[in-house]
Amino acid sequence: MGNVKLEYEKNDYFRKWIIEEWKQHNTVDPIYQLIIKKPEQLSFQKEEKYYKIICNNIVVGFIGIKDYKNEIYLYRFYIDNQYRNQGIGTKALEQLIDIAKFQNKDISLDVMGNNNLAKKLYEKMGFKTYYTKMVLKINDNIYKNI
Numbered sequence: 001m002g003n004v005k006l007e008y009e010k011n012d013y014f015r016k017w018i019i020e021e022w023k024q025h026n027t028v029d030p031i032y033q034l035i036i037k038k039p040e041q042l043s044f045q046k047e048e049k050y051y052k053i054i055c056n057n058i059v060v061g062f063i064g065i066k067d068y069k070n071e072i073y074l075y076r077f078y079i080d081n082q083y084r085n086q087g088i089g090t091k092a093l094e095q096l097i098d099i100a101k102f103q104n105k106d107i108s109l110d111v112m113g114n115n116n117l118a119k120k121l122y123e124k125m126g127f128k129t130y131y132t133k134m135v136l137k138i139n140d141n142i143y144k145n146i
Contacts, residue, residue, distance in 0.1 A: 015039030
């Protein structure tokens with residue numbers, strides 16, 4: 001696995017990465033997909049912050065958060081396919097947890113669909129399920145597969 005670190009970067013850097021993350025979620029839960037297909041169509045909220053995940057000096061993914069007063073919401077978490085299942089995500093998540101501890105904030109997140117691998121990782125890291133999000137899909141034009 002090697003040396004893994006998080007490095008803060010301006011949001012615009014991640015536009016293409018976010019599209020790749022959405023494509024990955026297409027295999028997990030089609031309801032998650034937004035109509036946005038081009039990176040330049042993305043807009044960011046003021047609370048959004050992004051970190052590169054760097055392993056052995058190579059950017060292998062990213063973590064996107066919404067940084068609130070008392071909470072860090074883990075908004076996006078993506079590792080390139082070729083770097084998955086090597087413990088990189090665990091190391092990156094440990095560093096985010098260290099950031100939250102330093103700031104005395106809780107971390108929350110949603111796990112999409114039946115993404116059991118992600119759920120197992122978060123549970124291993126100490127996350128607990130408090131709520132279950134349920135969706136009744138009525139309008140297919142709101143969300144669309146990429």
